[in-house]
Amino acid sequence: MTIKAGDRLPSVxxxxxxxxxxxxxxxxxxxxxxxxxxxxxxxxxTPTCSNAHVPGFLANAHAIRAKGVDEIACLSVNDAxxxxxxxxxxxxxxxxxxxxxxxxxxxxxxxxxxxLTGHGLGVRSQRFAIVARDGVxxxxxxxxxxxxxxxxGAERTLEHL
Numbered sequence: 001m002t003i004k005a006g007d008r009l010p011s012v013x014x015x016x017x018x019x020x021x022x023x024x025x026x027x028x029x030x031x032x033x034x035x036x037x038x039x040x041x042x043x044x045x046t047p048t049c050s051n052a053h054v055p056g057f058l059a060n061a062h063a064i065r066a067k068g069v070d071e072i073a074c075l076s077v078n079d080a081x082x083x084x085x086x087x088x089x090x091x092x093x094x095x096x097x098x099x100x101x102x103x104x105x106x107x108x109x110x111x112x113x114x115x116l117t118g119h120g121l122g123v124r125s126q127r128f129a130i131v132a133r134d135g136v137x138x139x140x141x142x143x144x145x146x147x148x149x150x151x152x153g154a155e156r157t158l159e160h161l
Contacts (some may be wrong), residue, residue: 002111002142009038009135010109014075014099017084025099027106031135034070037157038132040107040125042114042146044078044086044098049149053127054090056154061095064154067161069131073097077104077124101125114146129157 003009009031015022030036039057041049057064057072064072073096076083080100087098107113107125114126127143129152139160143152150156 003130003137003140005137005139007137009130009132009137010106012101012105012109014101014106015080015083016097016099017080017087022080022100025097028135030071030073030097030099031132033134035068035131035133035138036071036073037064037069037129038073038075039127039129039152039157040075040101040112041127042076042116042124043121044076044082045089048127048147049076050086050090053149053153054086054092054096056149057096057157058090058092060154060158064158064161067158069161071097073099075099075101075106075125077101077107112142127152129153131157131161 009027011028014025016025079102083098083100112126114124116124127146129141131139141151
């Protein structure tokens with residue numbers, strides 16, 4: 001079943017590239033006592049993700065934070081090394097945390113799996129945007145067409161904050 005407003009985010013361990021290599025990031029710790037925008041993408045370095053989704057959140061990061069958001073994070077079913085390299089290529093700095101859902105545990109637990117095996121990408125995450133407060137979903141949008149970033153983009157997310 002797909003996660004919806006009012007549900008608690010799945011309690012899983014993601015990973016983030018740190019100075020010493022991949023570091024665990026608990027979704028519980030990420031969200032505890034904070035308002036978080038978590039957006040998911042089907043894959044790092046893919047066209048829509050790299051050309052629209054992440055750049056949109058980078059361009060709107062200050063406006064999103066001004067609406068009471070403590071953290072903006074991007075999640076993808078990739079490993080922490082790929083997410084770290086993608087963060088560097090996108091110049092996300094401290095604006096967007098790039099989190100690896102390496103085994104798809106979050107996508108699976110949230111009901112957000114996207115099977116792209118027929119396209120050579122394997123099982124991934126749907127494109128989504130979640131606003132959560134203290135780990136509880138306030139709003140979720142799932143992109144009907146994963147090659148677009150309209151319903152789940154930064155501008156639409158900002159409208160709903």
